Amino acid sequence: MNVSVVLFTADLRLHDHPPLRAACEAQAVVPLFVRDEGVTATGFAAPNRLAFLADCLRDLDSGLRERGGRLIVRSGDVVDEVCKVVAETDADEVHMAGDVSAYAHLRERRLRRALEAEGRRLHVHETVTTAVTPGAVTPASSDHFAVFTPYFRQWAQTQLRDTLAAPRTVRVPDGVGSEELPTRSGLSGLSEGLATGGEAEGRRRLAAWLRDGVAAYEDRHDDMAGDATSRLSPHLHFGTLSPVELVNRARKVAGPGAEAFVRQVAWRDFHRQVLAARPAAATADYRTKHDRWRSERTAREDVEAWKEGRTGYPVIDAAMRQLRHEGWMHNRSRLLTASFLCKTLYVDWRVGARYFLELLVDGDIANNQLNWQWMAGTGTDTRPNRVLNPITQAKRYDPDGAYVRRWVPELAGVDGPSVHEPWKLQGLDRAALDGYPDPVVELSEGLARFKRARARD
Missing domain, CATH: 3.40.50.620 (HUPs)
Structure with a gap:
């Protein structure tokens, strides 16, 4: 046979x-x-x-x-x-x-x-595992694209293969031995709010997303409190959903929201073609800035405060607590926490990337490492010295403070946008913060340190 x-x-x-x-x-x-x-x-x-x-x-x-x-x-x-x-x-x-x-x-x-x-x-x-094969879309002068926008122009014009149906029957030879299927039982250290895996769950989520969520994605993808992203990244990581099918089905829905969602799938392919061409980027700077990063040992207290969600910057702390509880984090939160660690605290991006991989259910070498490098300014970002101000960003993407209050219960009683700057509260309002810490560093101090390190002061 x-x-x-x-x-x-x-x-x-x-x-x-x-x-x-x-x-x-x-x-x-x-x-x-x-x-x-x-x-x-x-x-x-x-x-x-x-x-x-x-x-x-x-x-x-x-x-x-x-x-x-x-x-x-x-x-x-x-x-x-x-x-x-x-x-x-x-x-x-x-x-x-x-x-x-x-x-x-x-x-x-x-x-x-x-x-x-x-x-x-x-x-x-x-x-x-990709919509477009790594290396299928290349510039004339290199084996890969180092900048997303020109990559996306060619990627978007690439004809994808048709989506394949699942087989009707699968005949397995008799007598092939197998171990028992693994289960969650017996695993320790799991995030309490960890999502359910499997193709059936992934397809259910995809159908609901295309029906009820994707149309508003362009307008709401940065709404930190609104939870308006697809949450399909774990299913893409484990391959319970096909990126080709996602793109084909989203394009049938059409509209600005679907286009913005497809662009995110293209970002995933972009990082994969970078890593395929430069495997060392998983651990080494893609474009070095000759940083003398603080190590996890030398910045131990700051790193622990960051990991525990005790930095004194509410939006950073909310994001890190979401990560620990769900094993997942909103994309805007990932950018903010990475910028804070690398550029405000000036800690080596590999420290953050390693910690994310300890917890993220969608922890993916290409996406995780290269997104961290993007925020550290050692990757493919065309503005390597940009620093995201956590207060400005919080007021823009969590204007009423709902995201912060959801994940930082010490601040649940603080109304409105003042929740983003609790150190400015006075008297009894300040005393009611239930031990919430002061900022680990002044933003101006962190920015000055980063500028000195990059010789930009």
């Missing part, structure tokens, strides 16, 4: 899945997920993402069983485990999605060599 293996990685879905559709052309297919010990060794297997992953795998197995199949789960070195399954089933070929990280490239090379040594074939499919 002709057998193929489909190796699921960051593409945990049945709909619009080119590797699965190709593998299903064989008489039988082994849907395989390997709990990769290499990922665990890197520290990337954070509790919030492990919990969301468990949801995704159980949902994927359920969908496969509805089609006559099941998910095979193994643990260990991904190359060893794939080769074991290939040997057990006498599979002819393996199908998987392409990815952009240095680890993903190494995994692909190792797997290809191992399979070819046994006379088997590896097929790597593009546009599974």
